[in-house]
Amino acid sequence: MDSSETDAPPAPATSPARASMHDVAALAGVSHMTVSRALNGYPNMRDETRRRVLDAVEQLNFTRSPIARALVTKRSMRIGVLLHGQVNHGPNTTLRAFERAARRHGYAVTSVSIDDDDQRPLDIGVMELVTQGVDAVGIIAMRPTSLARVRKYTVGLPVIVEMDEPQEGLLNAAYDQTQGTERAVEHLIGLGHRSIRHLAGPLDWHVAQARAAAWESTLARNGLPVVAPTEGDWSSDSGYAYARDADLGDATAIFVANDQMALGVLHGLHERGLRVPEDISVVGFDDVPESRHFSPPLTTVRQDFTELGELMLTDLLAALEGRPSPDHGLLESTLIVRESTAPASPRDR
Structure with missing residues (x-):
C-alpha cells in the first residue's frame, strides 16, 4: 500500500495562545503595572484608564493563572472565611458576595461554618483555615467572645471582622x-x-x-x-x-x-x-x-449585604498589598x- 494512504494519527489541534498580562497592557495602551493595579482594585486610578484595561481583558478573554501569580507574589491565593452561627440571609449573602469578589481578583475562598457556642469547634475552624496556608481571614457574623481565640490563631495574617466597633490589630467593616x-x-x-x-x-x-x-x-x-x-x-x-x-x-x-x-x-x-x-x-x-x-x-x-462582602474583600486586598485600607467608615442602612x-x-x- 502506498504510504500516502496509511492511517496516520491526526495532527493535534492547535489552541490559541493564552493571552498574557502584557497582551492586555499592549491592547489597552498602558503599562504592565497599570494592568495589575486595575485588576487588583487599586483606588487611585482614573475611571477611563480602568475601563480601557477591563475592556481589553474582556476582548482577549484574559484570565490570570493562580499558580503563576502565587509564584510571583509568594502567596497561596486563598482567603479563609469563618462564618458564625446558622447560615441565614445576611451572613450567607455577605459570604457569596465576598467569594465572587475574591474570584474576580484571582483568589479562592475556603469557608468554615461554626454552628454553636462551643469553643472547641471555633478553635478547630480557625486552625483548619490557617493550616491551609490562607493569605488572610475574614470573620462574618462575629461573636465578641471569639475575638481572643481568633487573634491567637491568626498571628501575622490580615484579618477583617464584621463588627461596627474598631478592634485593635484587626480590620473591620460593617453596617452601623x-x-x-x-x-x-x-x-x-x-x-x-x-x-x-x-x-x-x-x-x-x-x-x-x-x-x-x-x-x-x-x-x-x-x-x-x-x-x-x-x-x-x-x-x-x-x-x-x-x-x-x-x-x-x-x-x-x-x-x-x-x-x-x-x-x-x-x-x-x-x-x-x-x-x-x-x-x-x-x-x-x-x-x-x-x-x-x-x-x-x-x-x-x-x-x-452584597456591598458589605465586597467591601470586606477590598480591605483585605489592600492589607495584603501593603496599601492603606480605604477610609469608608460604617455603612448606613435604609x-x-x-x-x-x-x-x-x-x-x-
Whole structure:
C-alpha cells in the first residue's frame, strides 16, 4: 500500500495562545503595572484608564493563572472565611458576595461554618483555615467572645471582622447597627407609639447586642419606658413563640432584631387575635427578599449585604498589598416602610 494512504494519527489541534498580562497592557495602551493595579482594585486610578484595561481583558478573554501569580507574589491565593452561627440571609449573602469578589481578583475562598457556642469547634475552624496556608481571614457574623481565640490563631495574617466597633490589630467593616436601629425605633415613635417592645437576637452576637442597646437608648432619649428585651435565636419559630406567649402588656409596637423572627411574630400575633398594624405595629431588620411578601408586607431596615462582602474583600486586598485600607467608615442602612406599621390609636398616644 502506498504510504500516502496509511492511517496516520491526526495532527493535534492547535489552541490559541493564552493571552498574557502584557497582551492586555499592549491592547489597552498602558503599562504592565497599570494592568495589575486595575485588576487588583487599586483606588487611585482614573475611571477611563480602568475601563480601557477591563475592556481589553474582556476582548482577549484574559484570565490570570493562580499558580503563576502565587509564584510571583509568594502567596497561596486563598482567603479563609469563618462564618458564625446558622447560615441565614445576611451572613450567607455577605459570604457569596465576598467569594465572587475574591474570584474576580484571582483568589479562592475556603469557608468554615461554626454552628454553636462551643469553643472547641471555633478553635478547630480557625486552625483548619490557617493550616491551609490562607493569605488572610475574614470573620462574618462575629461573636465578641471569639475575638481572643481568633487573634491567637491568626498571628501575622490580615484579618477583617464584621463588627461596627474598631478592634485593635484587626480590620473591620460593617453596617452601623446603632444608626439602623434608631431609624426603626424613631419611625415607630413618630407614629405615636409609646410602648415599644424588643425581640432581640442571641445576645452573645455583636449585632444583637448593638441593636438592643440602640433600641433602649432611643427609648430613653425620648422619655419612653424600657421593658427588658426578650432574647430569640434568629429563627421564625422563636418569633412565633414570643408573639404567642409573651405578656405584651400595653405594647403597641414590637421592634424585632431580624426579619425571620418578625415572620414568626406576625404568625403568633395572628393566632393571638391581634391585627397588624391595626392593633400592634411590627418592624424587622435586614430586608430579606421575602419580607415584601409577608402578610402584611414588613417594614424593615435594609442592609446591602452584597456591598458589605465586597467591601470586606477590598480591605483585605489592600492589607495584603501593603496599601492603606480605604477610609469608608460604617455603612448606613435604609428604613423600608411597608404595611406592618401604622399610627398608634389615639387612646394609646
